[in-house]
Amino acid sequence: MNRTISLLIFFSFIFAQEKNELIMDIEQSLMATCCWSGTVYDHGNKEMEIEIAGMVQNGKTKIEILNYFTEKFGERVLSSPVAEGFNFFAWLAPIFISILCFITIVFYIRSPRGKINTITYKDDLSIKYNDQIEKELKDLD
Numbered sequence: 001m002n003r004t005i006s007l008l009i010f011f012s013f014i015f016a017q018e019k020n021e022l023i024m025d026i027e028q029s030l031m032a033t034c035c036w037s038g039t040v041y042d043h044g045n046k047e048m049e050i051e052i053a054g055m056v057q058n059g060k061t062k063i064e065i066l067n068y069f070t071e072k073f074g075e076r077v078l079s080s081p082v083a084e085g086f087n088f089f090a091w092l093a094p095i096f097i098s099i100l101c102f103i104t105i106v107f108y109i110r111s112p113r114g115k116i117n118t119i120t121y122k123d124d125l126s127i128k129y130n131d132q133i134e135k136e137l138k139d140l141d
Helices: 002-029 046-057 062-073 087-110 130-140
Strands: none
Touching: 002 046, 002 062, 046 062
16 A cells, blocks of 8 residues: 555656646747747746646647647747748758858968068169159158
8 A cells, every 4th residue: 555655656746747847848938928038937927837837737738838829929939930931041040151151261261371462663764754753762861
């Protein structure tokens, strides 16, 4: 009899832990609808917390609960965008930008340094009044 009660308490504790983890996971997946400034888990929206806990107690899965809130508030309620359609860009853009930055840095590092193109002028005697210009420049120094 004592073993049965201990097993029952043990399994109810494990089942309660799973429910608490599921509730926490769902709260981290949804934005708080009162001000849209953070997730339900971070913000502490009591109304949504009670509603989520009630749905978990009724045996609904995470997908069913997320679908319920998405239908009620729109896709904006999800803390991370669904990877489909235009939202797919939100998942891929950081990867493409990182690759582009990496390529730019590699090309910058591999570019030759120290070679400054300077224009050199030869003494051209065909310039009219060249001797006079040179004499006046020396006088200025």
